[in-house]
Amino acid sequence: MTGIPIKRRERDAVLQSLQAGLVPRQGLHLIQVGRKAEVSALLNDLDRICDQGAAFRIVVGRFGSGKTFFLNLVRNLAFQKRLVVLQADFSMARRLYASGGEARALYSALMHSMATKTQPDGGALPTVLSSWISEIQHAVATAGGSTDELEKKLTDDLRDLQNYVGGFDFSEVIRAYYGGYTEKNDALQAAAIKWLRGEYTAKTDARSELGVRRIIDDASVYDSLKLVAAFVRKAGFSGLLVNLDEMVVLSHRLPNSRARQANYEALLTLLNDCLQGNCCSLGFVFAGTDECLEDKRRGLFSYEALRSRLAENTIARQQGLIDLSGPVIRLQPLTPEDLFVLLKNVAVVHANGDPEKVRVPDEGIKATLQLANRTLGSDYFRTPRDVVRSFVGLLNVLEQNPGKTWQDVLGANVFEKPNGSLCRRGSCKKRNSGSR
Numbered sequence: 001m002t003g004i005p006i007k008r009r010e011r012d013a014v015l016q017s018l019q020a021g022l023v024p025r026q027g028l029h030l031i032q033v034g035r036k037a038e039v040s041a042l043l044n045d046l047d048r049i050c051d052q053g054a055a056f057r058i059v060v061g062r063f064g065s066g067k068t069f070f071l072n073l074v075r076n077l078a079f080q081k082r083l084v085v086l087q088a089d090f091s092m093a094r095r096l097y098a099s100g101g102e103a104r105a106l107y108s109a110l111m112h113s114m115a116t117k118t119q120p121d122g123g124a125l126p127t128v129l130s131s132w133i134s135e136i137q138h139a140v141a142t143a144g145g146s147t148d149e150l151e152k153k154l155t156d157d158l159r160d161l162q163n164y165v166g167g168f169d170f171s172e173v174i175r176a177y178y179g180g181y182t183e184k185n186d187a188l189q190a191a192a193i194k195w196l197r198g199e200y201t202a203k204t205d206a207r208s209e210l211g212v213r214r215i216i217d218d219a220s221v222y223d224s225l226k227l228v229a230a231f232v233r234k235a236g237f238s239g240l241l242v243n244l245d246e247m248v249v250l251s252h253r254l255p256n257s258r259a260r261q262a263n264y265e266a267l268l269t270l271l272n273d274c275l276q277g278n279c280c281s282l283g284f285v286f287a288g289t290d291e292c293l294e295d296k297r298r299g300l301f302s303y304e305a306l307r308s309r310l311a312e313n314t315i316a317r318q319q320g321l322i323d324l325s326g327p328v329i330r331l332q333p334l335t336p337e338d339l340f341v342l343l344k345n346v347a348v349v350h351a352n353g354d355p356e357k358v359r360v361p362d363e364g365i366k367a368t369l370q371l372a373n374r375t376l377g378s379d380y381f382r383t384p385r386d387v388v389r390s391f392v393g394l395l396n397v398l399e400q401n402p403g404k405t406w407q408d409v410l411g412a413n414v415f416e417k418p419n420g421s422l423c424r425r426g427s428c429k430k431r432n433s434g435s436r
Contacts, residue, residue, distance in 0.1 A: 006353035034338040041324040050238040055283035056274035061331035067287040079117035086110035090249040096266040103218040132235035229282040239281030247288030264303040364406040
């Protein structure tokens, strides 16, 4: 029996990403396995956002355990619920709190990444704005309203945004975009987009081009995200999800403790607001390592207020049980059975969706996992990235060398150990790094 054909674009995106050790942005449903409890918990969060609530999660796991994969999976689930998604990585130039433009740079990166179900690759801000205009025009036209009534409807629809911090200028910029839209003034629309993306660095420029006195700066990033969440609902969407990866930057790469504590205070504000219901239709999902969370000298637990709010359920921990009701989700390791299914899914994707044309059968997958176990030890299923990369490499070699069988190639296959040594057929030797 043949399977469902896979689009060439999806197939290549999945395989090329996996071989490079990256998470594919497309086709995640083709290879997803396990994580049932974690996915269920996040689905509940997404439902809460759709019901005008808020959500806050920190996804924790080892390097290579699938945190970024999980973030992208949640992103795709959010699209199915008509949420708008913003996604970015922390870096030294992009963080929650700063005074030199780094927080504004993070906001700008998030807004550039704005994605929807129909525009999943980012850059969806103009689409969201156009959707809002279409919603207003349709409502007025259905009621048989005039141009004056359309203007009044626009004003009324934006009025409640003025209850937010910075809402007056935000509303004026939206109106400016509408003016550019109706007058076919591309320059005015571009200026509005530039402001909404946090790209103005001087208030005088924003005032001369848009007539507003305020710009989005380091101090107003969170307030601006709340405004965006409120606006996307007016545009017909269910809410806003913000995904942020690489939290290790905040915990272990900031140059001094003062900068680290300031970012933790900003994180605490987000956490408190989401848990107390002080924000609407907005959710945050962060991803970081165990050390990023638990290090009592530099990690989140070094900040007492965060430690107390992020601490696990003591009863569940003592009895070895799982409780996903708290803010922290610890990604449980994939079982060997999960990893077998994952490799099988990858083999089917490589065969363009036809299970009968897979180049490595079940016994070959078992042999691959046995070799990985001998080479990498028990950690091979805790951090599956290296195993998946090697398996995609095996499939590619078989595709390009038709005369070889999986037994031939796997017998000489190389798995890289975490310490940099190379193993062939059970024997290991150090990688030649060019130094003696």
